[in-house]
Amino acid sequence: MHGIGKMATDAGRGTRQRWLAQTLAAVVLLAGLLTVAPPAQAADLPWGPYTCATGYVWREAVPGDQVCVATQTRSETQTENALGPSRREPNGFCKSGFVWRETRPSDLVCVFPSSRDRAYTDNANAPWRLADPGATPRGGVSVSTTNHQLGGYLYATGSGLSPNRPVRFYAVRINTVGPYSLGSLTANSAGAISGWQYVADIRCRSGQTQPAIVVVLDQGSGVVTTAGTTDAFRRCG
CATH class of the missing domain: 2.60.40 (Immunoglobulin-like)
Structure with missing residues (x-):
């Protein structure tokens, strides 16, 4: 009887050890998942994943354009969109003195060369102007x-x-x-x-x-x- 009791005790101890090991493994796995997960989510930002840092707004040169720029740049971009057709030749190319803006490959609004240069610069600085890239x-x-x-x-x-x-x-x-x-x-x-x-x-x-x-x-x-x-x-x- 003493041997049977000892066997039961050992079996119980083994079960507890396996349970502790499984629990520890689960905790380690959970900790790893929590470490990998980004601390901020798009839902935490007031305007979604492309919320701009303070002082910037979406450019909106074309539909879906959420590159963050200065407020004045957005206003000038809207003016360029309105004037674009008057700066275009019938063949689709820009009149003399104007170039395609190219905020993206499909953006063929005709603007002054300085505006295209600004668009390139704004694109290049996009990661720094987001609240949380x-x-x-x-x-x-x-x-x-x-x-x-x-x-x-x-x-x-x-x-x-x-x-x-x-x-x-x-x-x-x-x-x-x-x-x-x-x-x-x-x-x-x-x-x-x-x-x-x-x-x-x-x-x-x-x-x-x-x-x-x-x-x-x-x-x-x-x-x-x-x-x-x-x-x-x-x-x-």
């Missing part, structure tokens, strides 16, 4: 990291981009002020990054405790999207 939705580009001892190599692939235009990559939610530039690629004539192309060698940063969110700027349209996360910034040895 890390809350933007997933786009057509994905990233992958191959880890090494001091960080990792970042690669990207995807589609749905402006043909033959720069595609720039930034890290957010790391211990820097504003988006951190990682590198750039150029979309091909089909608006794609074919295969997995090298973007950057990311080195760890002291004090970084969470994965970074990688955001992508399609500079041809000013559209900012997220492409995934990378753990390279916190892999210090």
Whole structure:
């Protein structure tokens, strides 16, 4: 009887140990999920994922254009839209002294060259003018990291981009002020990054405790999207 009681006690102890191990594993998994999940969501922003930082408003050069610009730029853009037809030749090209604005490839409103230059600059600055670039939705580009001892190599692939235009990559939610530039690629004539192309060698940063969110700027349209996360910034040895 004593042996039977000991066996029952051992069996009970084993059951409790398995339960504790399963509980601990669940807690670790949950902690990992909480770490990966971005702390801010688009629902927390007053105007959705493309809410502008203070001092900026949507440009609205074409339908769906949510690039953040100065208030005066939006007003001037609306004036350009109204005057555009009068600046166009019957063949679709602009009259002398005007060029296509090209806030995106489909934007063929005729404007002064200075306005086109401003559109390029506004597109290039799009990530810095968002209230939270890390809350933007997933786009057509994905990233992958191959880890090494001091960080990792970042690669990207995807589609749905402006043909033959720069595609720039930034890290957010790391211990820097504003988006951190990682590198750039150029979309091909089909608006794609074919295969997995090298973007950057990311080195760890002291004090970084969470994965970074990688955001992508399609500079041809000013559209900012997220492409995934990378753990390279916190892999210090």
